[in-house]
Amino acid sequence: MTRVGLIGLGRTGSIVARELLNHPDFQLVMSLVSPGSARAGLDIGEYLGIGSRGLSIKGGNHLESELTAANPQVIVDFTSPEACLRNIHLVARHEKPIIIGTTGFDSQQIQFLRMMALQNRAPILFAPNMTLGINVLMNLVIKTAEVLPNWDIEIIETHHRHKKDAPSGTAVKIGKLLADHLDRPEESISFGHERVGQRGPNTIAIHAVRGGGVVGVHQVVFLSENEKLEIRHESFSRSAFVECLEHLIRFAVLALPGFYTVEEVLGLVPPGKRRSSSTQADIA
Numbered sequence: 001m002t003r004v005g006l007i008g009l010g011r012t013g014s015i016v017a018r019e020l021l022n023h024p025d026f027q028l029v030m031s032l033v034s035p036g037s038a039r040a041g042l043d044i045g046e047y048l049g050i051g052s053r054g055l056s057i058k059g060g061n062h063l064e065s066e067l068t069a070a071n072p073q074v075i076v077d078f079t080s081p082e083a084c085l086r087n088i089h090l091v092a093r094h095e096k097p098i099i100i101g102t103t104g105f106d107s108q109q110i111q112f113l114r115m116m117a118l119q120n121r122a123p124i125l126f127a128p129n130m131t132l133g134i135n136v137l138m139n140l141v142i143k144t145a146e147v148l149p150n151w152d153i154e155i156i157e158t159h160h161r162h163k164k165d166a167p168s169g170t171a172v173k174i175g176k177l178l179a180d181h182l183d184r185p186e187e188s189i190s191f192g193h194e195r196v197g198q199r200g201p202n203t204i205a206i207h208a209v210r211g212g213g214v215v216g217v218h219q220v221v222f223l224s225e226n227e228k229l230e231i232r233h234e235s236f237s238r239s240a241f242v243e244c245l246e247h248l249i250r251f252a253v254l255a256l257p258g259f260y261t262v263e264e265v266l267g268l269v270p271p272g273k274r275r276s277s278s279t280q281a282d283i284a
């Protein structure tokens with residue numbers, strides 16, 4: 001059994017904890033929340049409503065002692081950029097591989113994580129989007145754009161009515177990837193169409209649809225005078241990313257020190273050849 005330490009037990013961390021607590025190959029040995037959190041001290045199973053599991057949730061101020069006492073083989077982080085950057089020093093000092101699922105880092109912070117990975121004696125896996133299908137979709141849209149560079153590109157994302165940000169970070173990331181690979185300025189990315197006159201040839205338009213309980217749909221539509229090609233991904237459940245996380249955990253415990261992106265771990269880009277977007281700010 002691989003011993004996993006989880007930092008963050010919010011909306012996403014709770015989904016991950018449930019999966020890990022019931023997983024045949026992984027053992028959740030550490031669960032941290034923010035220092036002083038009301039959740040600290042509770043049994044994680046009781047907190048998640050799945051019955052006591054004998055593992056108590058600790059405040060983030062116990063990270064050092066937990067790394068020693070629980071001795072996890074890999075850390076999974078779903079917190080915030082500030083919390084992650086604060087905690088990663090201790091994780092590095094204990095030479096633990098870390099999978100960063102947290103999003104919202106700016107490009108300087110990502111550069112800092114890269115630098116840290118060069119000095120560390122353990123790998124850093126940077127995974128702002130852990131949905132397997134979305135990572136494959138990103139690969140497919142780049143290939144399509146390279147073959148059909150003059151077709152019009154429209155990105156449509158649909159999410160539940162509660163989603164706070166629009167457009168989704170993933171849609172913006174797809175737009176940036178395409179602009180990057182088609183050598184178009186970021187200004188070519190427009191949010192919806194609001195102007196007089198016809199569509200610009202270089203425009204990459206992003207549209208957000210909000211409603212109901214839709215977990216997440218991303219469509220990338222390529223249009224020419226005579227044809228339309230659509231690449232579409234739909235998440236059916238909020239734990240769509242857990243399958244990818246399993247891949248990442250298995251990779252992290254065996255990986256050499258270094259900075260890895262999801263694309264590399266999934267073999268979507270050759271090791272060391274990164275998509276330029278992985279240096280840009282990732283958007284939540």
Ligand SMILES: NC(=O)c1ccc[n+]([C@@H]2O[C@H](COP(=O)([O-])OP(=O)(O)OC[C@H]3O[C@@H](n4cnc5c(N)ncnc54)[C@H](OP(=O)(O)O)[C@@H]3O)[C@@H](O)[C@H]2O)c1
Pocket residue numbers: 007008009010011012013032033034035037038039059060061078079080081083084086087100101102103104127128129130131241284
């Ligand atoms: N990579 C992906 O595919 C993916 C998928 C979903 C979400 N995410 C990202 O994951 C992150 C978390 O999302 P969420 O919706 O779960 O947020 P959330 O509900 O706000 O949960 C954040 C968690 O982090 C904990 N935390 C905050 N500061 C901490 C510290 N210093 N030490 C330890 N724990 C600390 C919080 O503790 P308390 O419980 O005490 O407040 C809370 O449990 C976001 O960046 C989100 O965009 C990524």
